[in-house]
Amino acid sequence: MTHYLMSVHGPVERTEFGNYGSREAMEQAFADTGAFNERLKEQGYWVFAGGLEPATTATVVDGTGDAPVMTDGPYLETKEVIGGFWVIDAPDLDVALKLAAEGSKACGGKVEVRPFEGLA
Numbered sequence: 001m002t003h004y005l006m007s008v009h010g011p012v013e014r015t016e017f018g019n020y021g022s023r024e025a026m027e028q029a030f031a032d033t034g035a036f037n038e039r040l041k042e043q044g045y046w047v048f049a050g051g052l053e054p055a056t057t058a059t060v061v062d063g064t065g066d067a068p069v070m071t072d073g074p075y076l077e078t079k080e081v082i083g084g085f086w087v088i089d090a091p092d093l094d095v096a097l098k099l100a101a102e103g104s105k106a107c108g109g110k111v112e113v114r115p116f117e118g119l120a
Helices: 024-043 093-107
Strands: 002-011 045-053 058-063 069-072 079-092 112-115
Touching: 002 093, 024 045, 024 079, 024 093, 079 093, 093 112
Parallel strands: none
Antiparallel strands: 002 079, 002 112, 045 079, 058 069
């Protein structure tokens, strides 16, 4: 089994309904994502998952110099950011990609899949 990060990408700018066009669409995506999360748990793929606050809440820490430098906001100027993620444990990439397609449909966003190099 290999651990995979499935990250959900979405626009930086959010409306009152997040990345969704209406309250109903947002609530449906939340319900579908909750059901998907339950399936991951039942099928033994679940490690953990979470949604992220807007990128504007980020702080970048650069500790490579003599003293750490902290900067408010995201590291990069971009139109899309990671809005949430799953960490799963799957037997191979094909299974991870199938699960990512299901997760993408559930949450209504694009999902990037990357294997972990190893776990600490």
